Amino acid sequence: MKKSTIALAVATTLVLGTGIAYAANDEPISPIKPPANINLGAVELGKKLYFDPRLSKSGFISCNSCHNLSMGGTDNIPTSIGDKWQQGPINAPTVLNSSLNLAQFWDGRAADLKAQAGGPIANPGEMGFSHTLAVNVLQSIPGYVREFKQVFGKDKIEIGDVTAAIAEFEKTLVTPNARFDQWLLGKADALSADELEGYNLFKNAGCVACHNGEAVGGNSFQKMGLVEPYKATSDAEGRAAVTGQDADRFNFKVPTLRNVELTYPYFHDGAANTLTQAVDIMGRLQLGRRFSAKENARIVAFLKTLTGDQPSFQLPILPPSADATPRPTPFGK
Ligand code: HEC
Numbered sequence: 001m002k003k004s005t006i007a008l009a010v011a012t013t014l015v016l017g018t019g020i021a022y023a024a025n026d027e028p029i030s031p032i033k034p035p036a037n038i039n040l041g042a043v044e045l046g047k048k049l050y051f052d053p054r055l056s057k058s059g060f061i062s063c064n065s066c067h068n069l070s071m072g073g074t075d076n077i078p079t080s081i082g083d084k085w086q087q088g089p090i091n092a093p094t095v096l097n098s099s100l101n102l103a104q105f106w107d108g109r110a111a112d113l114k115a116q117a118g119g120p121i122a123n124p125g126e127m128g129f130s131h132t133l134a135v136n137v138l139q140s141i142p143g144y145v146r147e148f149k150q151v152f153g154k155d156k157i158e159i160g161d162v163t164a165a166i167a168e169f170e171k172t173l174v175t176p177n178a179r180f181d182q183w184l185l186g187k188a189d190a191l192s193a194d195e196l197e198g199y200n201l202f203k204n205a206g207c208v209a210c211h212n213g214e215a216v217g218g219n220s221f222q223k224m225g226l227v228e229p230y231k232a233t234s235d236a237e238g239r240a241a242v243t244g245q246d247a248d249r250f251n252f253k254v255p256t257l258r259n260v261e262l263t264y265p266y267f268h269d270g271a272a273n274t275l276t277q278a279v280d281i282m283g284r285l286q287l288g289r290r291f292s293a294k295e296n297a298r299i300v301a302f303l304k305t306l307t308g309d310q311p312s313f314q315l316p317i318l319p320p321s322a323d324a325t326p327r328p329t330p331f332g333k
């Protein structure tokens, strides 16, 4: 591939709806914008639901069990643990910045966050519940009935409102202000010389062909093992499971590299423990390129500048169950 010569960054200034000015230049990565048009009532309700293990059969597993917001929105294990300690089939991607994805899940089978949020509640290998049972539990809790009424204006809780509230909360889980974004916005000393060289390598080697945009990924499906095949420890077949097309076999949604320092282990099977390993594998399998230890370390240094401000809020206090609330069955059938 021919390397482009130094492109003159003509920094224009865009003024967005939020009133904050963003420098736009010709870099393939753009800064994360704070969330816009958020329904604050739905966010507060969705936050409670996100942390509420009563949406699971066991009464023990919440969204936060596998997408822990204290750990980059992931569980930091190769594949998740579901109902009755079942081993999950695939690595849990981060929920941070997931609103920026073109679709949800590794194979993109959910169009958006609202469509996604119903999945885990009823998935026997995850929260192991059903939508009807989850709604029955919520409907039996007076604090929730009140709050749903405030937000959605109805006495009867519906699963579509549950998923809408969770999705609204997830929209707030963006991570602006990474050092890399500060650099993009003109703070020249936000990156060290090594980090900047790492970024230039990341660009010039061709990583940006797939990892670009606001989320540094999340905006296309690409083959894992373009130049050299990848031997996965999971039997997920990727996008082909959705499209039925053979050509989509082993195509996965390109993961975001935002906060990637926090979201180990890596790849859909969680087989790479460190960024050093992941960068080495990406170089060889996607680009046919072997990085020296020094080059690899620089790319890793750059990747660590993509960690942004983590969501921060008061831990939600959940409304207590009532006498009539169906009780969890952590060990029962
Ligand atoms: C038992 C662990 C577990 C629980 C509980 C769980 N998830 Fe997930 N989540 C996963 C796994 C694993 C995937 C990836 C599945 C796939 O791609 O096939 C995933 C995918 C996602 C994605 C897609 C992210 C992306 O980049 O594609 C979002 C968003 C998400 N979960 C949100 C939630 C919400 C909201 C809840 C609670 C209602 C929840 N999850 C509960 C394990 C879990």
Ligand code: HEC
Pocket (backbone or CB within 6 Å): 202, 205, 206, 207, 208, 209, 210, 211, 221, 222, 223, 224, 226, 252, 253, 254, 255, 256, 257, 260, 263, 265, 266, 267, 268, 269, 275, 278, 279, 282, 283, 286, 287, 299
């Ligand atoms: C042809 C597209 C493509 C190119 C080029 C590419 N990647 Fe990737 N990258 C992917 C896909 C697809 C995945 C997910 C693969 C999987 O999980 O099976 C991925 C995953 C990753 C991950 C793991 C993220 C996670 O959360 O699991 C890292 C880190 C990464 N890439 C870095 C790089 C670097 C560094 C380069 C350049 C050396 C690069 N990528 C080049 C498509 C690409």
